[in-house]
Amino acid sequence: MNSDIAAGFLQSIGPPNLAATAVGAVLGLIFGMIPGMTISTGIIVLLPLTFVLDPNMSIALLLGLYVSGMTGGSFSAILLNIPGTPSASATALDGYPLTQKGEAGRALGISISASFFGGMVSFACLFLIAPLLADIALGFRAADLFSLVFFGMTVICGFTSRSMVKGLLSACIGLLIITVGQDPVMGTARFTFGNANLLAGIHFLTAMIGLFAIPQLVENLGSGTNQSTSKPYSFGSVIPRAADLARIRISTAIGSLCGTFLGILPGAGGPIAAFISYDYAKKISHRGDKFGKGEIEGIAAPESANNAVAGGALIPMMTLGIPGDAVTAILIGALLIHGLAPGPLLFLERADFAYAVIFSYFWANIFNLAIALVAIRVLVRLLAAPKSILLPLIAVLCVVGSYSLRNSFFDVYIMFAFGLIGLALRWLEMPVVPLLLALVLGPQLEEHLRVALTSSQGDATIFLTSPYSAFFLAMSLVSIGWSIWFERYYKPPKAKLDSVAEKGGDYEK
Numbered sequence: 001m002n003s004d005i006a007a008g009f010l011q012s013i014g015p016p017n018l019a020a021t022a023v024g025a026v027l028g029l030i031f032g033m034i035p036g037m038t039i040s041t042g043i044i045v046l047l048p049l050t051f052v053l054d055p056n057m058s059i060a061l062l063l064g065l066y067v068s069g070m071t072g073g074s075f076s077a078i079l080l081n082i083p084g085t086p087s088a089s090a091t092a093l094d095g096y097p098l099t100q101k102g103e104a105g106r107a108l109g110i111s112i113s114a115s116f117f118g119g120m121v122s123f124a125c126l127f128l129i130a131p132l133l134a135d136i137a138l139g140f141r142a143a144d145l146f147s148l149v150f151f152g153m154t155v156i157c158g159f160t161s162r163s164m165v166k167g168l169l170s171a172c173i174g175l176l177i178i179t180v181g182q183d184p185v186m187g188t189a190r191f192t193f194g195n196a197n198l199l200a201g202i203h204f205l206t207a208m209i210g211l212f213a214i215p216q217l218v219e220n221l222g223s224g225t226n227q228s229t230s231k232p233y234s235f236g237s238v239i240p241r242a243a244d245l246a247r248i249r250i251s252t253a254i255g256s257l258c259g260t261f262l263g264i265l266p267g268a269g270g271p272i273a274a275f276i277s278y279d280y281a282k283k284i285s286h287r288g289d290k291f292g293k294g295e296i297e298g299i300a301a302p303e304s305a306n307n308a309v310a311g312g313a314l315i316p317m318m319t320l321g322i323p324g325d326a327v328t329a330i331l332i333g334a335l336l337i338h339g340l341a342p343g344p345l346l347f348l349e350r351a352d353f354a355y356a357v358i359f360s361y362f363w364a365n366i367f368n369l370a371i372a373l374v375a376i377r378v379l380v381r382l383l384a385a386p387k388s389i390l391l392p393l394i395a396v397l398c399v400v401g402s403y404s405l406r407n408s409f410f411d412v413y414i415m416f417a418f419g420l421i422g423l424a425l426r427w428l429e430m431p432v433v434p435l436l437l438a439l440v441l442g443p444q445l446e447e448h449l450r451v452a453l454t455s456s457q458g459d460a461t462i463f464l465t466s467p468y469s470a471f472f473l474a475m476s477l478v479s480i481g482w483s484i485w486f487e488r489y490y491k492p493p494k495a496k497l498d499s500v501a502e503k504g505g506d507y508e509k
């Protein structure tokens with residue numbers, strides 16, 4: 001076995017890392033299943049707490065939350081017909097009818113099992129594909145890296161909103177914001193307006209807390225804080241029967257492969273993968289006419305797909321430094337905080353850590369399966385938890401997290417300012433994700449652009465003469481053209497549009 005693979009595996013099975021993964025899995029199930037508490041919110045709330053943790057523990061904690069949050073979203077979708085995450089919207093189509101028939105335990109068991117299988121398939125792809133892709137990416141020059149980052153941003157903008165124009169506009173706002181601070185090449189002040197606090201720029205974590213957490217808090221406050229969703233459920237056995245597992249094998253395979261593939265494509269996201277998998281499974285199944293009436297294959301396909309998306313999204317994040325979705329964009333921020341830059345150099349300079357991340361994703365799926373099956377009856381009681389307790393706690397953590405970045409109240413003010421920006425974007429039905437990605441990828445975009453132009457003495461044709469760069473620019477044009485076609489001619493199911501719109505255009509899950 002490769003020494004780096006062995007070292008990464010040993011790091012991932014360290015007791016502190018396994019404990020962090022288990023804690024993350026529990027929190028992910030909770031944040032995922034409570035409507036209004038998204039995975040992004042959970043990770044952002046925890047992110048400041050990881051500053052004092054070892055990088056391996058930090059990423060294990062966040063990956064546990066990421067993976068389990070996907071599964072948790074299906075709990076409220078099945079029991080209440082209210083998807084905890086947008087990715088669980090398709091699950092509700094057949095999950096809730098089973099609950100009405102008194103088979104909630106059966107539906108939850110199928111959901112948990114399919115999620116585990118989807119996660120394992122995407123882990124295998126992550127383990128096999130990521131190192132090979134990283135080796136190829138090591139040959140990229142500045143022009144290639146610029147075009148790659150540009151391609152990632154265009155794909156994200158095209159798929160994170162019903163309007164591509166709004167997505168691109170949101171990204172442009174983010175690019176304007178990253179110009180505040182010191183010029184990365186000349187070192188001169190830009191747009192600081194004489195305020196010394198702005199010389200270091202705007203910390204992306206402060207912006208993320210404001211953009212995601214504050215609008216979510218305001219939305220939940222406006223929807224009532226003490227409404228209880230508690231009601232009796234006829235669970236039955238949660239452990240899936242052998243006959244049911246045999247029946248869902250084709251649908252689960254479809255969802256796993258489709259979810260992994262779409263996860264690798266930056267911006268496709270869980271909701272798209274879930275609904276496409278649901279549609280394919282319905283067409284292939286000989287029980288297609290039963291879909292929407294409580295068919296277990298209709299649960300297995302989208303659930304395996306949205307968990308497979310998580311592993312697929314980690315592939316471009318780790319090998320190219322391009323986030324596959326909003327959550328992986330936040331994970332990039334977590335790695336940067338610890339001085340670890342995702343990308344091909346990660347496998348060259350810290351291959352042991354890169355493999356530790358891959359194996360931590362494996363353990364996250366294991367803990368997700370075990371904890372969900374064992375603790376499901378206890379966890380679902382949290383659906384009745386009053387928001388009057390949850391919301392103030394999250395608000396306090398947001399303020400503490402923003403202040404702890406640089407021990408400055410100025411960052412707290414910036415966080416609230418971005419909260420207002422997030423509210424404005426929701427009111428205008430503009431997606432938040434492109435702005436977030438511009439904050440994360442913008443500095444790289446500017447740096448690679450200026451280095452490439454400097455090396456070519458201002459000759460812009462360097463972006464076309466390099467084969468890799470030309471390919472990524474061509475793919476950017478294709479993605480924009482595809483987005484235009486998708487917007488004009490493809491009409492996604494109304495349930496998907498509604499659930500995503502409620503999250504401010506956030507395909508984050």
